Amino acid sequence: QAGQIADRMGFKVYAAGGLVRDVLLGHENLDIDLVVEGDGILLALELGRAYNAKVRQHHQFGTAEVVFSDDFKIDVATARVEFYAYPAALPQVESSTLHQDLYRRDFTINAMAVALNEDSFGNLVDFFDGREDLQNHIVRVLHNLSFIEDPTRILRAIRFEQRYGFKIEPQTLKFLNESVRRGVLAKVSNDRLWDELKHILAETEAEGMLRRMEELGVWAYIFPRVNYWEVEPVLKDLPRSIRQISDWGMMVPSSGWLVYFIAVLHWSDAEIARENCAKYNLSKRQTEKVLAALKGWSSTVALIWKAPRHVKVSQLAKALLQMPRESYPMLLAILEEDELKERFRELLNIIKDSKPRINGKYIKQLGYRPGPVYREALDALWRERLDGNLRTEE
Numbered sequence: 001q002a003g004q005i006a007d008r009m010g011f012k013v014y015a016a017g018g019l020v021r022d023v024l025l026g027h028e029n030l031d032i033d034l035v036v037e038g039d040g041i042l043l044a045l046e047l048g049r050a051y052n053a054k055v056r057q058h059h060q061f062g063t064a065e066v067v068f069s070d071d072f073k074i075d076v077a078t079a080r081v082e083f084y085a086y087p088a089a090l091p092q093v094e095s096s097t098l099h100q101d102l103y104r105r106d107f108t109i110n111a112m113a114v115a116l117n118e119d120s121f122g123n124l125v126d127f128f129d130g131r132e133d134l135q136n137h138i139v140r141v142l143h144n145l146s147f148i149e150d151p152t153r154i155l156r157a158i159r160f161e162q163r164y165g166f167k168i169e170p171q172t173l174k175f176l177n178e179s180v181r182r183g184v185l186a187k188v189s190n191d192r193l194w195d196e197l198k199h200i201l202a203e204t205e206a207e208g209m210l211r212r213m214e215e216l217g218v219w220a221y222i223f224p225r226v227n228y229w230e231v232e233p234v235l236k237d238l239p240r241s242i243r244q245i246s247d248w249g250m251m252v253p254s255s256g257w258l259v260y261f262i263a264v265l266h267w268s269d270a271e272i273a274r275e276n277c278a279k280y281n282l283s284k285r286q287t288e289k290v291l292a293a294l295k296g297w298s299s300t301v302a303l304i305w306k307a308p309r310h311v312k313v314s315q316l317a318k319a320l321l322q323m324p325r326e327s328y329p330m331l332l333a334i335l336e337e338d339e340l341k342e343r344f345r346e347l348l349n350i351i352k353d354s355k356p357r358i359n360g361k362y363i364k365q366l367g368y369r370p371g372p373v374y375r376e377a378l379d380a381l382w383r384e385r386l387d388g389n390l391r392t393e394e
């Protein structure tokens with residue numbers, strides 16, 4: 001219990017940011033973000049000891065992470081702005097350090113804290129009327145320079161607006177527009193943009209967020225030389241396609257963001273797609289997936305159109321297997337008509353079950369030596385079976 005540990009150490013500790021927002025909204029949020037009036041790193045070390053968890057320390061920032069598992073960690077920050085500078089004014093400063101910490105944040109709805117010390121446990125600290133904005137569904141910055149200080153907040157405003165169905169407050173929207181016009185987004189490192197963009201592309205409402213990027217003049221900074229309107233129809237249908245594919249119990253893509261990234265670039269020249277992948281430092285494998293999807297989608301769609309009469313199942317299966325599975329929702333979106341979508345579903349079913357039952361290992365067990373002819377023979381068997389020319393024994 002962070003509060004009890006803090007009590008013992010004479011610190012004050014608060015849960016802050018997104019967790020408070022989501023608890024008040026009744027949404028799930030497992031990201032715990034603690035702010036300590038005192039020494040955050042010491043508190044993190046104590047927490048780590050109490051729960052036998054690893055602690056990563058960042059002394060230059062006075063922050064630490066208590067890592068419980070791969071997907072559960074607690075961030076601990078020190079609210080210490082004037083704590084050491086004005087020790088004489090300590091009682092005053094104690095609350096103003098938290099105030100300072102919260103004032104540095106992006107939006108009022110993210111700038112609330114809840115006390116965790118025993119005597120004040122559960123008290124909401126809300127200097128900037130975040131709760132009221134939350135109730136009124138409003139995204140509002142804390143001061144007029146917020147977007148200039150941190151232009152990635154432009155993307156965050158869009159993300160929270162769309163995720164919760166909120167409105168960006170008029171004055172905030174004015175600041176946002178002004179900073180976009182001033183070109184602040186061109187000054188942010190691509191790494192930082194990617195941190196936010198990746199979040200956006202992994203959200204269920206990503207499609208609405210991308211549309212807002214276009215409306216607010218942000219798109220061109222995020223996807224240079226990509227025309228939003230060319231890809232809009234597919235983006236619009238993507239949430240539904242993703243849901244369908246997962247409802248069919250099939251091929252839920254491992255990296256959600258890549259599904260959107262591929263869809264955004266599917267209409268671009270390979271050169272532009274490559275530029276965008278490089279901008280965000282995608283790995284070689286990820287870039288190859290984007291390019292394979294780009295190259296293969298139109299012929300794959302054409303094959304599905306022609307099926308079943310003029311195309312062999314094995315031909316279709318081969319084309320599909322050459323496409324990254326992160327591109328399947330996009331293919332489904334492009335297919336549009338229900339009849340074609342149904343055909344696509346059947347096809348996914350077939351390739352799902354088409355893992356060759358006879359594999360290389362089996363042949364080896366039979367005493368034959370491995371060689372390239374294996375591949376060829378196995379491929380041929382696979383094709384024949386898909387096309388119904390061969391029955392394999394169960």
Ligand code: CTP
Nearest residue numbers: 017018019031104105106107110111150152153
């Ligand atoms: N924050 C900020 N400015 C940023 C990024 C973050 O002020 N550019 C603050 C916000 O107060 C935010 C907190 O840091 O609540 C934690 O950031 P993050 O984990 O990125 O966001 P969450 O609000 O937790 O959002 P999510 O639900 O998407 O995790």
